[in-house]
Amino acid sequence: MRITTKRRNRIDIAESGALSDLAFLLIIFFIIIAVFNVNTGFILGLPRKNSSKIVNVEDIIKARLGPEGTVFIEDEPVSQELLEKAVVERLKLRPNMTFLLTIHPETPYQYVVDIVNLVRKDEVENFSFRMEEFRK
Amino acid sequence: MNIRRSRRRKPLVPINSMSDIAFLLLIFIMLISLINYRQEIKIDYPEGEYQEVTQADKNLEIWVDQGGRIFYDGAQVTLTYLEGVIAEAAAENPAVRIHILGDKNTAFKNVNGILETLKLLNHRAVSLVVKEPSN
Numbered sequence: 001m002r003i004t005t006k007r008r009n010r011i012d013i014a015e016s017g018a019l020s021d022l023a024f025l026l027i028i029f030f031i032i033i034a035v036f037n038v039n040t041g042f043i044l045g046l047p048r049k050n051s052s053k054i055v056n057v058e059d060i061i062k063a064r065l066g067p068e069g070t071v072f073i074e075d076e077p078v079s080q081e082l083l084e085k086a087v088v089e090r091l092k093l094r095p096n097m098t099f100l101l102t103i104h105p106e107t108p109y110q111y112v113v114d115i116v117n118l119v120r121k122d123e124v125e126n127f128s129f130r131m132e133e134f135r136k
Numbered sequence: 137m138n139i140r141r142s143r144r145r146k147p148l149v150p151i152n153s154m155s156d157i158a159f160l161l162l163i164f165i166m167l168i169s170l171i172n173y174r175q176e177i178k179i180d181y182p183e184g185e186y187q188e189v190t191q192a193d194k195n196l197e198i199w200v201d202q203g204g205r206i207f208y209d210g211a212q213v214t215l216t217y218l219e220g221v222i223a224e225a226a227a228e229n230p231a232v233r234i235h236i237l238g239d240k241n242t243a244f245k246n247v248n249g250i251l252e253t254l255k256l257l258n259h260r261a262v263s264l265v266v267k268e269p270s271n
Contacts, residue, residue, distance in 0.1 A: 019155040019158075020154040020155040020158045023155060023158030023159050023161075024158050026162050027162050027165055030162070030166055030168075030169050031165060037191075038189060038191045039191050039195070039235050039237075039265045040187045040188065040189050040265065040267070040268075041184070041187050041188070041190045041235070041263050041265040042184065042187065042190070042263070042264045043188070043190050043261055043263050044262050044263075044264060045261055046251065046255050046259065046261070046262055047255065048255065048258055049255040049256050049258075103244050103248075104244070105243060105244060105245035105248070106243045106244070107243065107244045108241050108242070108243065108244070109182055109238045109239065109240055109242050109243070109244055109246075110182045110183070110241065112244050112247070113183070113184050113240070113264065117185055117266075120184075120186040121186050131244060131245060
């Protein structure tokens with residue numbers, strides 16, 4: 001009796017389509033990684049060193065940012081909500097309003113970003129900030 | 137006489153070449169990702185809602201960690217060194233976008249040092265990089 005051995009069909013990996021699936025998954029992975037590198041934030045226009053601009057005194061709203069993140073308007077502490085309200089009201093009265101912010105050197109950066117965020121939200125065009133001089 | 141009709145073959149889409157295309161695309165995207173590769177410094181990003189995309193064609197990233205140390209291209213640098221780097225980058229391409237990636241807990245004086253340097257160099261636009269709030 002003759003015994004015939006059954007031939008196994010060879011599987012071609014390229015023909016199976018698995019390779020292209022894997023490659024496309026890798027492509028998607030790299031595309032996502034590339035997208036992660038995009039920076040988002042706030043673009044600020046900086047003035048020239050020692051430059052000055054003439055502004056109407058009545059258009060100015062002055063605030064001070066303390067080291068604990070407290071905002072002071074005319075030495076009175078105000079909450080973020082009150083500050084926003086004051087800015088919006090002043091903007092209605094004076095569209096050319098300038099928001100001047102003095103920041104304590106030790107203030108955590110997040111609090112500064114919060115104020116910039118508020119300025120962007122309320123569409124204040126003239127925003128100026130500077131660091132408070134070191135006090136002894 | 138018997139006329140034999142030639143049988144039409146069914147149209148086939150050659151899927152063998154798909155993997156070749158996929159791999160070429162893969163190599164292309166991998167190369168692009170390598171060009172975009174950046175040296176990240178471990179910081180806690182500040183958060184802000186009203187952000188916009190600040191990425192430009194040519195970018196220069198300055199990192200400030202919680203302790204106030206300044207990093208450029210993965211290495212710690214001084215403000216004086218940074219001044220040279222910015223001046224060189226601006227001379228090469230005046231439209232270069234400067235990004236400040238500061239830790240949210242760093243003192244403002246550390247970020248202000250960089251802003252003062254930019255003012256000194258008459259560099260007008262700066263991007264303060266923030267992330268979307270987590271909750």
